Amino acid sequence: xxxxxxxxxxxxxxxxxxxxxxxxxxxxxxxxxxxxxxxxxxxxxxxxxxxxxxxxxxxxxxxxxxxxxxxxxxxxxxxxxxxxxxxxxxxxxxxxxxxxxxxxxxxxxxxxxxxxxxxxxxxxxxxxxxxxxxxxxxxxxxxxxxxxxxxxxxxxxxxxxxxxxxxxxxxxxxxxxxxxxxxxxxxxxxxxxxxxxxxxxxxxxxxxxxxxxxxxxxxxxxxxxxxxxxxxxxxxxxxxxxxxxxxxxxxxxxxxxxxxxxxxxxxxxxxxxxxxxxxxxxxxxxxxxxxxxxxxxxxxxxxxxxxxxxx
Amino acid sequence: xxxxxxxxxxxxxxxxxxxxxxxxxxxxxxxxxxxxxxxxxxxxxxxxxxxxxxxxxxxxxxxxxxxxxxxxxxxxxxxxxxxxxxxxxxxxxxxxxxxxxxxxxxxxxxxxxxxxxxxxxxxxxxxxxxxxxxxxxxxxxxxxxxxxxxxxxxxxxxxxxxxxxxxxxxxxxxxxxxxxxxxxxxxxxxxxxxxxxxxxxxxxxxxxxxxxxxxxxxxxxxxxxxxxxxxxxxxxxxxxxxxxxxxxxxxxxxxxxxxxxxxxxxxxxxxxxxxxxxxx
Numbered sequence: 001x002x003x004x005x006x007x008x009x010x011x012x013x014x015x016x017x018x019x020x021x022x023x024x025x026x027x028x029x030x031x032x033x034x035x036x037x038x039x040x041x042x043x044x045x046x047x048x049x050x051x052x053x054x055x056x057x058x059x060x061x062x063x064x065x066x067x068x069x070x071x072x073x074x075x076x077x078x079x080x081x082x083x084x085x086x087x088x089x090x091x092x093x094x095x096x097x098x099x100x101x102x103x104x105x106x107x108x109x110x111x112x113x114x115x116x117x118x119x120x121x122x123x124x125x126x127x128x129x130x131x132x133x134x135x136x137x138x139x140x141x142x143x144x145x146x147x148x149x150x151x152x153x154x155x156x157x158x159x160x161x162x163x164x165x166x167x168x169x170x171x172x173x174x175x176x177x178x179x180x181x182x183x184x185x186x187x188x189x190x191x192x193x194x195x196x197x198x199x200x201x202x203x204x205x206x207x208x209x210x211x212x213x214x215x216x217x218x219x220x221x222x223x224x225x226x227x228x229x230x231x232x233x234x235x236x237x238x239x240x241x242x243x244x245x246x247x248x249x250x251x252x253x254x255x256x257x258x259x260x261x262x263x264x265x266x267x268x269x270x271x272x273x274x275x276x277x278x279x280x281x282x283x284x285x286x287x288x289x290x291x292x293x294x295x296x297x298x299x300x301x302x303x304x305x306x307x308x309x310x311x
Numbered sequence: 312x313x314x315x316x317x318x319x320x321x322x323x324x325x326x327x328x329x330x331x332x333x334x335x336x337x338x339x340x341x342x343x344x345x346x347x348x349x350x351x352x353x354x355x356x357x358x359x360x361x362x363x364x365x366x367x368x369x370x371x372x373x374x375x376x377x378x379x380x381x382x383x384x385x386x387x388x389x390x391x392x393x394x395x396x397x398x399x400x401x402x403x404x405x406x407x408x409x410x411x412x413x414x415x416x417x418x419x420x421x422x423x424x425x426x427x428x429x430x431x432x433x434x435x436x437x438x439x440x441x442x443x444x445x446x447x448x449x450x451x452x453x454x455x456x457x458x459x460x461x462x463x464x465x466x467x468x469x470x471x472x473x474x475x476x477x478x479x480x481x482x483x484x485x486x487x488x489x490x491x492x493x494x495x496x497x498x499x500x501x502x503x504x505x506x507x508x509x510x511x512x513x514x515x516x517x518x519x520x521x522x523x524x525x526x527x528x529x530x531x532x533x534x535x536x537x538x539x540x541x542x543x544x545x546x547x548x549x550x551x552x553x554x555x556x557x558x559x560x561x562x563x564x565x566x567x568x569x570x571x572x573x574x575x576x577x578x579x580x581x582x583x584x585x586x587x588x589x590x591x
């Protein structure tokens with residue numbers, strides 16, 4: 001079964017609306033794309049279209065949080081983290097406002113819209129801000145869990161969802177917790193730490209590598225910040241080599257977050273599968289993922305190289 | 312003169328002394344805009360807004376957002392008078408470990424939202440106004456902006472949204488003192504006509520002398536009666552108001568007065584009994 005994480009977001013938000021009357025939703029003229037339109041349909045009196053004005057939207061959400069509302073503000077990742085960066089910093093993070101900035105169309109899998117709309121730096125930007133929690137769910141199941149968890153958590157959160165339909169990887173028993181990674185496969189030779197759409201690729205890579213007698217651990221690190229230090233250190237010690245995989249620039253994202261832990265606590269060999277400090281471009285999402293080497297095969301190649309250098 | 316006009320005028324002048332005293336002690340901060348806006352803020356906090364002395368978190372309070380956040384000396388002098396903080400705490404302004412940060416920070420009781428980076432306050436005030444309306448609360452939200460601040464594009468995003476959502480529980484004030492850090496507002500970047508701009512965005516617009524307490528009170532009270540649209544009060548003021556050598560001087564936007572300048576101001580105000588031991 002395939003479902004985009006943005007679709008799961010919209011559906012989870014609508015369900016949440018039934019459970020919690022303080023939840024309000026803001027969008028910047030993209031409610032059809034971000035799927036907040038599903039919430040709007042059920043709760044028009046709690047939905048606010050702010051027009052094409054993301055800065056004002058984020059600050060308005062911050063204001064709503066000051067009078068007891070739980071605002072979810074949505075737009076594309078590029079505009080939420082990019083256009084409204086300073087509003088996120090000053091009005092969400094600096095004053096610990098209870099605002100959830102849930103963006104969609106993260107990364108290059110936006111596809112045909114091209115590089116102008118493909119955020120490859122949003123995780124780095126959001127992660128650099130104190131007080132922020134930053135989450136990149138891997139599939140529809142995890143997205144629903146994330147939305148429910150962050151609604152209960154009091155504080156500023158950035159979530160990045162994707163546009164493209166992807167496989168549902170987890171069942172209802174999957175558990176998401178802020179600050180915790182999830183070990184999906186255990187192994188001894190190498191660890192792949194991935195998030196977002198790259199989790200599926202990491203799992204495929206693990207299969208291929210196991211056939212080549214390389215024992216691979218796979219961790220889903222949806223919560224990039226705060227990062228699960230213990231899990232990273234445990235697997236640095238256990239496997240002695242780590243590859244990160246993310247649909248983001250290699251600067252400042254998951255690779256950066258994992259490197260920060262590893263370099264300080266238990267240095268091991270590392271490599272990454274990520275964007276090579278370049279912008280995206282137009283094309284079909286699947287073609288772009290291949291073009292920019294964000295695939296299971298790319299992970300396998302890097303893993304093999306890392307494994308042989310380890311010996 | 313009406314009793315309350317006299318009382319509030321005197322109170323504002325008393326707060327002017329506290330503002331300068333804080334700045335003399337900290338040797339850092341923004342006197343010009345604090346002195347231009349203090350008459351409006353005195354009327355607002357001590358007469359117009361539903362604010363309860365000594366109870367900054369009163370659930371039924373009106374909300375005041377100081378969008379021109381650099382005038383913390385004005386804000387904190389008001390808070391001390393309201394008993395939100397102790398008066399002696401004013402002497403910790405801008406020092407390490409103080410709750411009185413350079414720009415409003417929620418560490419200080421009475422600060423509704425963190426501001427200081429210009430252009431954010433009106434948007435946050437909109438959010439509060441929408442939320443209060445949703446809950447059927449009768450409370451008002453007041454936002455105080457600078458005239459240089461309205462050069463920020465976000466102010467106009469917010470102005471558009473406030474009118475769109477018919478936020479008649481929102482009252483904004485533009486402290487139109489005509490000066491910003493680099494000089495005269497009109498030479499740095501033209502903002503006039505301020506009134507026509509807001510009117511074009513769908514706001515009720517009132518223009519007053521922002522140092523005439525009678526006009527200030529009348530404007531606020533009229534604004535409280537407006538339905539279906541937000542109101543802005545364009546308050547024409549003088550930067551550095553009340554101290555002859557600070558008035559209309561861009562230099563005193565962000566330069567604290569020295570002790571000799573403070574003493575000169577006290578002389579101008581005929582204050583002979585100032586207790587200098589607070590500086591120790």
